[in-house]
Amino acid sequence: MKKGIFWILALAILALLQSGLQGYIGAYYYQIVIFVGINIILAVSLNLINGTTGQFSIGHAGFYAVGAYTSASLLYYGEPTFRGWISFLPHSAQDVVLLLFGLLAAALAAGFAGLLVGIPSLRLRGDYLAIVTLGFGEIIRVLILNINAVGAARGFLGIPEFSNFFWVYLFALITVVVVHNLVNSSYGRAFISIRDDEIAAEAMGIDTTRFKVMSFVISSMFAGIAGGLFAHFTAFLSPNTFQFTTSFYLIIMIVVGGMGSIEGAILGAILITVILEAFREFGAFRFVNFAVLLVLVMLFRPQGIVGSWSLFRKAGAR
Amino acid sequence: MATFLQQIINGIAQGSAYALIALGYTMVYGVLRLINFAHSDVYMFGAFMGYYTANNPWIKSTFGQSLTAAAVVMLIAMVLSAGLGILIERFAYRPNRSETRFTLAFWLGILGAAAGQLMSPGFFALTLGAAIGIAIGVVGEIAGLRPVRQDSRLSLLIIAIGVSLFLENGGQVAFGADPKFFPEIIQTAQWNVVGLKVDSQQVIVLGVSIILMVLLNLLVHYTRTGKAMRAVSYNLDAAKLMGINTDRIIALTFAVGSALAAAGGILVTLLYPKIEPLMGVMPGLKAFAAAVLGGIGNMTGAMLGGLILGIAEVMAVGYGQSTYRDAIAFIILVLILLVKPDGIMGKGPTEKV
Numbered sequence: 034m035k036k037g038i039f040w041i042l043a044l045a046i047l048a049l050l051q052s053g054l055q056g057y058i059g060a061y062y063y064q065i066v067i068f069v070g071i072n073i074i075l076a077v078s079l080n081l082i083n084g085t086t087g088q089f090s091i092g093h094a095g096f097y098a099v100g101a102y103t104s105a106s107l108l109y110y111g112e113p114t115f116r117g118w119i120s121f122l123p124h125s126a127q128d129v130v131l132l133l134f135g136l137l138a139a140a141l142a143a144g145f146a147g148l149l150v151g152i153p154s155l156r157l158r159g160d161y162l163a164i165v166t167l168g169f170g171e172i173i174r175v176l177i178l179n180i181n182a183v184g185a186a187r188g189f190l191g192i193p194e195f196s197n198f199f200w201v202y203l204f205a206l207i208t209v210v211v212v213h214n215l216v217n218s219s220y221g222r223a224f225i226s227i228r229d230d231e232i233a234a235e236a237m238g239i240d241t242t243r244f245k246v247m248s249f250v251i252s253s254m255f256a257g258i259a260g261g262l263f264a265h266f267t268a269f270l271s272p273n274t275f276q277f278t279t280s281f282y283l284i285i286m287i288v289v290g291g292m293g294s295i296e297g298a299i300l301g302a303i304l305i306t307v308i309l310e311a312f313r314e315f316g317a318f319r320f321v322n323f324a325v326l327l328v329l330v331m332l333f334r335p336q337g338i339v340g341s342w343s344l345f346r347k348a349g350a351r
Numbered sequence: 352m353a354t355f356l357q358q359i360i361n362g363i364a365q366g367s368a369y370a371l372i373a374l375g376y377t378m379v380y381g382v383l384r385l386i387n388f389a390h391s392d393v394y395m396f397g398a399f400m401g402y403y404t405a406n407n408p409w410i411k412s413t414f415g416q417s418l419t420a421a422a423v424v425m426l427i428a429m430v431l432s433a434g435l436g437i438l439i440e441r442f443a444y445r446p447n448r449s450e451t452r453f454t455l456a457f458w459l460g461i462l463g464a465a466a467g468q469l470m471s472p473g474f475f476a477l478t479l480g481a482a483i484g485i486a487i488g489v490v491g492e493i494a495g496l497r498p499v500r501q502d503s504r505l506s507l508l509i510i511a512i513g514v515s516l517f518l519e520n521g522g523q524v525a526f527g528a529d530p531k532f533f534p535e536i537i538q539t540a541q542w543n544v545v546g547l548k549v550d551s552q553q554v555i556v557l558g559v560s561i562i563l564m565v566l567l568n569l570l571v572h573y574t575r576t577g578k579a580m581r582a583v584s585y586n587l588d589a590a591k592l593m594g595i596n597t598d599r600i601i602a603l604t605f606a607v608g609s610a611l612a613a614a615g616g617i618l619v620t621l622l623y624p625k626i627e628p629l630m631g632v633m634p635g636l637k638a639f640a641a642a643v644l645g646g647i648g649n650m651t652g653a654m655l656g657g658l659i660l661g662i663a664e665v666m667a668v669g670y671g672q673s674t675y676r677d678a679i680a681f682i683i684l685v686l687i688l689l690v691k692p693d694g695i696m697g698k699g700p701t702e703k704v
Contacts, residue, residue: 099655153685165688168681173637175678176514247448254471277636281512288509317524318465324517326461327509332446332454335506 044205051199059275063198065310067266071203071259072302074208076286077295078255083284084293085216086248088154092166092278094255094278095173098275099146100139100257105192105264106183107134112193132195136204136261143257144250146173151246157233170277176187177272183191187243189264204262208255216250224248229291282309289330300339353546358669364553366661367560371615372638373645373653374567375608381584381648384504388511389439390612391635392518396625397613399526403427405534411642416470421536421555425447425617429610436609437602443514446498447507449615454498456488463487465515486542520622533624539657553622563614563633564654567607571650580604637664637680644684646697658685 052133055063073098082090108115115134119127150169154162183189215221221242226234235241264270282305290301308326312319330338372394386622404410404427405420414420446454460481467480540551569576582590583600591597619634620626641660646654662681667679675679 153689157688160380160384160647161643161688161692161694163386164683165641167636168640168684171684172681175675179672179674238695260661285509285512288505292505306484315465315469317520318469320516320520321463321465321524324520325465328443328517331456331457331506331510331513332443332458333496333533335499335501335503342558 045147047199047202047206050202051197051300054198054294054295065306067198067201069303069306070198070205071263071266072283073205073299074201074255074259074262075283076302077205077282078207078252078259079283080140080287080293080298081212081215081224081252084287085221085228086224086245087162087231088248089159089164089286090150090249090252090279092150092168092170093168093252093283094275094277094279095170096143096146096253096256098170098173098177098261098272099253099262099281100143100260101264101270101275102183102189102260102262103257104135104139104143105189105270107138108132108190108193108195109191109263110182116346122264124130128195130326131193132200132261132265133267135195135272136258139257139261140254141257142341143260145252146257147250147253148246150253151249154245154249157243167277167280170275170280174275177275181190182250184270188269190269192264192268192270194265194268196262201262201266204258208258209295209299212255214216216295220244220247285327289327289337291339294337294339295335299340301337304338356671357547359445360547360549360553361669362662362665364556364661365665366658367390367557367621368615368622368657369638369641369661370654370657371563371611371633371659372634373620373641374564374650375612376639376642377645377647377650377653378580378584378608380642382580382587382601383444383507385444385507385511385607386639388620388635389443389514389518390608391631391638392515393435393439393524393609393610393631394616394635394638395522395628395631396435396518396627397428397432397609397615398616398630399522399628400431400613401425401617401620402531402533402626403426405536406432416538418534418537424536424613425559428613428617431608432613432616433610435694436605439603440605443510445505445598445601447500447510449496452492453488453688455491455496456485459484459488459491468689493496496602519632526628528628530625530627533620533626535624536577537621555622556618559614559618563611567611567650570607576600576603640680640684644687644694647695649694649696649698650698652694685701 041167052056054066058066069311075093082088112131113133117128119229122130146169150166153165157165172316177183178186187200216224223234226237226239227241228243263274286301286305287298289305290299291297309319309323312323315322372390375390375393376435376503377461378387379390401424404424408425410420436555441451444452460496461484463480463482463484464477464703465480466484466531467476468480470480471478474665488550537551537555542549568575571580579590579595579600580603581640582593582595583597583604587597590600615638616631637660638657641656643656644659645654647653663677663683664679668676
């Protein structure tokens with residue numbers, strides 16, 4: 034009952050904001066708000082691997098790319114066919130069905146990619162895993178650069194525009210709720226125990242490999258959804274968006290916010306996205322200033338801004 | 352067959368440059384357990400220092416186009432890069448580990464200089480901004496704003512990413528974002544050795560790499576400092592208890608690694624003379640992959656990994672599609688790690704319960 038009211042209220046607020054937001058704040062700020070939402074999905078999902086399960090992945094941009102290109106190419110090439118199947122629906126409802134279909138495909142494709150990366154993670158630990166995830170992200174990017182059907186290095190133009198504020202923030206909310214519930218479930222306890230002490234976790238009868246792969250797959254699925262939302266918002270994809278620097282920025286978000294905490298990941302996503310936009314006025318010095326600030330934050334507050342503090346802390350949870 | 356051997360020669364030249372960069376990664380990893388992402392930008396810095404030295408009128412008129420000129424350019428670039436490595440270690444990595452001073456002043460000084468430059472471009476505003484920043488930093492430090500000392504590899508890693516971002520973008524501001532072309536400091540000669548083309552650049556790259564690696568090996572295995580370096584990399588805390596000045600040894604490790612990266616930078620520009628502030632990113636990643644491939648922390652492994660990747664990459668470009676060039680290194684890395692999870696020469700970590 035309480036949950037029902039929460040979701041109805043959330044949907045109502047999102048729909049209300051959707052109807053007026055863009056006209057009120059203008060196209061530029063609207064776009065930043067959207068990117069903040071997408072980064073929240075990415076950061077919260079990455080936090081599941083890096084913060085909760087304690088594995089070190091720096092290839093999140095790869096899953097993001099898989100989702101974005103899957104959904105984009107599916108709807109770019111398949112839109113007329115799919116519309117034919119659901120022609121009994123009104124046009125706007127068709128858009129919704131198409132978007133959800135694209136996002137589902139994005140999540141599945143990215144989840145499969147996560148499974149592929151998760152399997153080597155059975156044997157690798159620490160920095161070896163880090164470089165493999167990074168390498169995987171780069172391999173994905175180089176593959177995209179070589180596929181002509183999705184525009185290769187020129188970029189992918191003319192992707193149907195379906196996503197907007199409502200969908201981005203609805204999925205951001207879903208991501209947060211799902212990850213929060215997951216972390217506070219017996220699965221989440223298993224993830225945390227792997228992070229804290231893998232050997233002890235194994236001794237307690239936790240199938241560590243299974244849970245590690247599971248956290249990779251779930252996290253990648255959300256990254257895939259974020260990719261789909263991004264693709265159908267900007268209507269243009271370039272392989273440069275998915276360079277390993279994107280993964281680095283996501284890591285920065287979760288560490289600056291506070292590793293292992295969902296609130297930290299959300300705060301980090303908002304903060305980093307907004308700061309990077311605000312620093313545009315510094316021109317050539319934009320990233321110089323950003324880098325120095327980043328180093329200072331890490332030197333003087335290494336636990337992140339939020340630390341491991343939690344807004345909805347339940348007994349014993351971290 | 353002749354083409355194959357030719358590709359091997361090209362690959363060895365490319366690979367020895369990767370190996371030099373990979374050595375820096377592996378050495379720093381050995382002492383700090385840190386993936387030093389800033390290393391690839393020290394490589395870029397080295398190449399630029401070489402560029403400015405080589406274009407210096409005095410150097411040009413004194414040495415001209417000769418081996419001596421190349422040696423002088425390379426030495427100066429190596430020394431300057433070693434200095435940069437020490438600076439990075441001192442102000443970015445050390446505050447995390449031991450008591451340091453002027454960290455805040457250093458970084459605020461840079462921010463101040465950037466702010467001054469933004470307000471009115473010129474030397475005066477730059478120094479004034481830097482001075483104000485340093486003053487605020489010193490006051491802050493006296494007031495008790497000190498870096499938090501803690502043993503967190505993760506925040507160290509983020510700092511490394513930050514320093515790397517700083518050097519790349521600082522390089523774009525300081526050196527300009529447009530590519531530059533390295534002057535030809537050595538005359539190109541080409542020889543035919545049993546039907547294979549070998550040019551003087553390739554011989555120099557290979558020769559210098561071998562000399563540097565032999566010197567490094569002598570330093571690490573046959574001097575007291577080298578012994579201390581090995582001790583620190585084996586167990587930092589125990590080394591400290593044995594009376595080794597670990598901070599000094601770590602700084603020295605950064606200096607040596609950075610000098611090797613600079614040498615690598617100059618050698619690569621002999622083969623491909625285009626330099627730009629982002630030139631370090633891809634070679635850096637690949638060299639890091641090489642270090643991991645060989646077993647990170649292991650110096651022989653880094654050299655071997657560099658050679659494998661260099662040869663594989665040249666082969667892939669020669670026989671396959673050059674557009675996949677950047678993926679080859681990582682595909683090989685994944686394949687080898689699937690078979691040997693600790694790299695070719697790596698020893699698995701001992702697990703303590």
